[in-house]
Amino acid sequence: MTNSTTLTALVADLGGTNTRVALTDGAYVRTNTIKRFRNADHADLYSVLRAYMADQTVVPDAACVAMAGPVRDGVGELTNLSWTVARDAISDVTGASTVAVLNDLQAQGHALDFLTADVVQTILPGHRASDHAARLVVGVGTGMNAAAVYRLDGRTLVPPSEAGHVSLPAQNSDEIRLLDWIARKHGTPGFEDVLSGRGFERVYEWLSDEAGVDAPLDAGGIMQAVNDGSNKIAESAARVFIRMMGRAAGNLALVHLPFGGIFLCGGVARHFAPHLDRLGFRDAFYDKGRFSGFMEQFPVHLVDDDYAALSGSAAHLTELMG
Structure with missing residues (x-):
């Protein structure tokens, strides 16, 4: 061998x-x-x-x-x-x-275990945990997925998952309208129908439809408008996207209890990094009713x-x- x-x-x-x-x-x-x-x-x-x-x-x-x-x-x-x-x-x-x-x-x-400090940005500090605590990776890029990471008998165990296709939840009337719009246009909405590059385009298109505006942009154009502050609909689309990402990460945290940390990765997640705090990621992640305080235990990092x-x-x- x-x-x-x-x-x-x-x-x-x-x-x-x-x-x-x-x-x-x-x-x-x-x-x-x-x-x-x-x-x-x-x-x-x-x-x-x-x-x-x-x-x-x-x-x-x-x-x-x-x-x-x-x-x-x-x-x-x-x-x-x-x-x-x-x-x-x-x-x-x-x-x-x-x-x-x-x-x-x-x-x-x-x-x-092979990431260097210069490629890991802490978004939420969380609490310290044991070396064998579960961790969670959440990827947002061309698609969306997540996987739990465990250490067992000196080996790393990462069970496969297709979390991006779990049905997308809604918590208010605006989000219900978004889900109805996605369902009419694209079929049953899953996380990936919002949390991906094309998902960001769909959120922008939905908001444009609601505003009666016909100004199509691709994901790169929408993000550029967010970065330079030139388009209010783009800013609103980014806020919806980031809150959905915070909620998705929070939901998955409650399923897997990754006290060792949640690691956001993928090109789309990295593009949103400068806007996570101001557009509501923290609030959406912690928004779990009587378990909101419990959520503060989970560190959240961004991998670049x-x-x-x-x-x-x-x-x-x-x-x-x-």
């Missing part, structure tokens, strides 16, 4: 738009080997991996793919792209004898690391083969 500390592995972070691929030394990603591929330029993940391997002189001992979609028994389906990922096919393409396929939030969970899923994949392989 290959020693996990000398393990050479291929790791890939497969999203709805891009795939990042790299090689590792043990649990650490060799940053100079990271390459990014546009999924639109390739027929499937395997063509991406072939393109990457064509420039390599080493056959990896192991491989791990973290993907934005549900995984079962080593086979995954991308949520926002019609690609299937299977362990056996990855082994054939890479030559790796050991292969793992994870949901991307599972990989983010495996990365937590594009390569955390790669690091988590590497960490998982070292534990798998250790």
